[in-house]
Amino acid sequence: MPYADAAVAAPLRRLIGEVGQRSGEFPAYLANHLPMVLEAMARLGATPERLEAYARHYTRSHAVPFPPPAIAPLEDDTWRAALGRRERETDLRLYFEGVVGRIGSAQAVRLSMPVLAPGVAASATHGLMRLAYALLRADDKEVAAALGYWAATYLRYEDVAQDRLPDTADPLALLIGMREEPSLQAVDAPTHLLWKWIEAMGQIPAFQDRLGRLQAAPDLLDRMRPAALALYAGTMSFEALHAVTGCHWLRLVSPVIDAPEQLARHFWEVVLALYTKIGMPQPPDEAMLESWRRLPLPDDQEIAKAAVASDDEHDHSLVFSAFEEFRHTGDRLYKVVAARRVGLID
Structure with a gap:
């Protein structure tokens, strides 16, 4: 999904560059969605003025801080010792900025992923979110920030299943x-x-x-x-x-x-x-899902407009991802849940 208005690209890059300097989390240990949802909002049709206003609102209402002061430089053989240590966010960002500068974003992601992947629960998976959007934007600074954020909030399960043989593909x-x-x-x-x-x-x-x-x-x-x-x-x-x-x-x-x-x-x-x-509910059966797919829907522009107007970062995130997954799969249910999320259908 390209920008509805190409003129938004330059102010958006500047704005994300500014807000991206702040920490990946705000008090108390909640994920800072702002760099990512600004991109989503722009692709859903937000104007530069709406993006600026939302960035001010989000930063102020959530008291989004800057990362903690640097403690000590990290190197290729020491950065793993800082995994899961939020106080090392700045050190980890600086480390990955150096890596990205030397070998490029894609290679930095590829080489770090065997370490980072088991800890994808980092900040409730929002390290993954920030990295995904950084790659979508082809933004080296954001890739480094995302890798540093993921590493600083790293959360993995202990290797209790390391000898277990997988037994299901479903x-x-x-x-x-x-x-x-x-x-x-x-x-x-x-x-x-x-x-x-x-x-x-x-x-x-x-x-x-x-x-x-x-x-x-x-x-x-x-x-x-x-x-x-x-x-x-x-x-x-x-x-x-x-x-x-x-x-x-x-x-x-x-x-x-x-x-x-x-x-x-x-x-x-x-x-x-x-x-x-969520109480482990039984998911709906295929007949119910199919009935929902046939529901009448507002057009895409109306759904996108409702998302852009919202101050809830999860509205922007869900609607953008739903539209993108619909483009990938053709499953109309994505548009149904997007319309439901922003209150346009029951």
Whole structure:
């Protein structure tokens, strides 16, 4: 989806350059979506004036800080020691700026991904989001910021499944099978934060038993995509929204990394963790999904306009990703959930 108005490109690049200097998170440990949703809004038709106004609103209302002061330089043999240490965000950004400057964005992403992929739960998967949008924009500065953010907020499950042989190729079946485990019912976690919930799930033995079971085949993302869409269409939940948008982000990142199915497998394990947060509902069957696909819809411009007018970053994110995934798959259900998200249909 190109910009509706080509004149927005230059002011958008300047604006993202400015807001991108701020931290990847704001108090308390919430993901800063601003660099990404400004790009989404522009592609949905936002004017430069709307983008400027939204950037001011978001930065002020969320008190988005600048990253913490640098502590010490990191090198190729030391940056891994800073994984998961939010106080090293600046050091990690500077390290990756150097890497990108030496070998380019694509190679920097490719070489770092074997380390970063298991920790894709970083900031509730928003490190992946920032990287995806940075690659979409072909923005070296944002690629370095995204890699630094992902590394600083790195969150992975322990290697409890390292010797387990994958036994299913069906992401949805693995998800639904969790409903049969009593200990996964009514799970509680320490806070409302998604990444803290994801982290807490990793301590539950019955959940650990689900790790490492999904086969990382080359078509894994293609099998994840309809499962994520069905889950979101059936729940319209905040958690399932991230499964849909995450499949879009994975598609943007996949062309520049080796073994993208490994990153997709780790991402789906995050979806499994969040499934418990929404009570593990039974996804709608194909007949129900098909009935929703046939619903009358407003035109794309009306859906996009409603998203651009919203101050909720998840409206911009979902509608843009839904439009892009519709272009990729032709599945009209993406437009249905986009229209529902912004309140244009029930």
